[in-house]
Amino acid sequence: MEKALLKELINHTIKGSPAPLTPKNRYAITMSVLDRIKNFHCNSRCIIAVLALMMTTSQSFAQEYYVYVAAESEDEVHLVHFNGKTNEAKIAKTIEVGRYPTETDGPHGINISPDGEYWFLSIAHGNPYGMLAKYKTGTDELVGTTDLGMFPASMEISKSTGLLYVVNFNLHGEMIPSTVSVVDPDLMEVVTEIKTGVMPHGSRISDDGSKQYHVSMMTDELYEINTAGLNVNRILSLKKQAMNMDGKDHSKHGMDKDKKERSDHEKKGEDHSGHDMDNMKEVKKDGMKMMHHKPEVKPTWADPHPTKPLVYVAGNGSNEIIEIDTEKWEITRRFKAGKAPYNLEVSHDGKLLVASYKGEAASGIFDLKSGKEIAKIENSRRITHGVAISKDNRYAFLSVEGIGGEPGSVDVIDLKTKKRVAVIETGKQAGGIVFWKQTAP
Secondary structure: OHHHHHHHHHHHHHHHOOOOOOOOOHHHHHHHHHHHHHHHOOOHHHHHHHHHHHHHHHOOOOOEEEEEEEEOOOOEEEEEEEEOOOOOEEEEEEEEOOOOOOOOOOEEEEEEOOOOOEEEEEEOOOOOOOEEEEEEOOOOOEEEEEEOOOOEEEEEEOOOOOOEEEEEOOOOOOOOOOEEEEEEOOOOEEEEEEEOOOOEEEEEEOOOOOEEEEEEOOOOEEEEEEOOOOEEEEEEEOOHHHEOOOOOEOOOOOHHHHHHHHHHHHHHOOOOOOOOHHHEEEEEEOOEEEEEEOOOOOEEEEEEOOOOOEEEEEEOOOOEEEEEEOOOOEEEEEEEOOOOEEEEEEOOOOOEEEEEEOOOOEEEEEEOOOOEEEEEEEOOOOOEEEEEEOOOOOEEEEEEOOOOOOOEEEEEEEOOOOEEEEEEEEOOOEEEEEEEEEEOO
16 A cells, blocks of 8 residues: 555656656656655655655656668668657668679678677678678768678677677578688677588577577577587487477487587588488489488577576477577477567566567567467568567567568567557568667657
8 A cells, every 4th residue: 555655656746747757857856756755754665665666667758769670682771760658660760781782782680789889780692602791880880891601690799708609591502511600890800610500590699698599490400609619519409309298308419429420420511410211301412412301390590588597499390489498408398389480589587588470470479487479469561570679678679571572661569568559661671680779768
């Protein structure tokens, strides 16, 4: 009862003030509230509760949100601005990117440096190699570039090493193991290449910066890279037949055995990540026939939990979200999802997961405690692509590609109401998307 009265008093004080609560006037309003509660005989615990309520209340006030999104078929990156008070959104700026003015270079993956000072863009197309470009946030001026592997895609910078890790997806090449390029983002030079699986995607790093996770789409595997050691630490099969009757995956790869087997296979130019001979296809390399497994799970993204030893994977081919315990290195849960989940992101408080359903023109919101989808929101166009969640966990920004000559779009979803509140049209094939910042109005 006392808490309700105090909250009512706080709201009354704020509403009675000449301006909404902002960082600039928060002190004055706080002092006003403290002055008004003298009659409540408020003790120290009461005052702490009031201040906590003030902070809670202040978080509900509108913010300005900024997101970068790449339009892959336009060679453009848009800076999108969203007003949390009015739900109005617009393109604040369009930056032309790419290397060859007469060709479509294909900006694909995009991310922000941990300090928010720079944004990085993978240019996927090349002859034959792609490249990484570095831009200054705010001014959006090009700072530097460096060549990468074939069709570089998603990336992230480690807080602990300061290095950037980008997967080379190799979309148009042979079905052979690819690499993760490790780049010094200050010098814009490639430090090393780490050999990984076939068509790697979804490069995301643990909150402490010590581990990088990505998936091998064509071999149904999750990879863990030691960011300091610059080596593959562990590999986990994501196939369903590895599940035991208790619903958990106990098919952990022993490191010594795993390294030896993979080394032998790579020397032969082969991949033997599974054992179902009926589920294999034939490809050719240098005139020689090789057998590769058709993916069952077809994983396309991996994202670590911000506080728990968990990683979540999008099973694009199996229509599921897979939870992996990184301490036990085993699958703990599989969440039923919509059709063809493609990208996903865990909220910064670790409570929700938002997934893009590329095959359903929709996005799913999951409660991570229960593992259930609690909302499915229809998207503005048919091919949903990327996900970015605001730092306050209030909004999810979804890039939607469009088809043919259609423009792309960014859909804004209110994670509190579970509804789409804005749509912003972009250049064609909106893909890579990253949240930049939020500011008080």
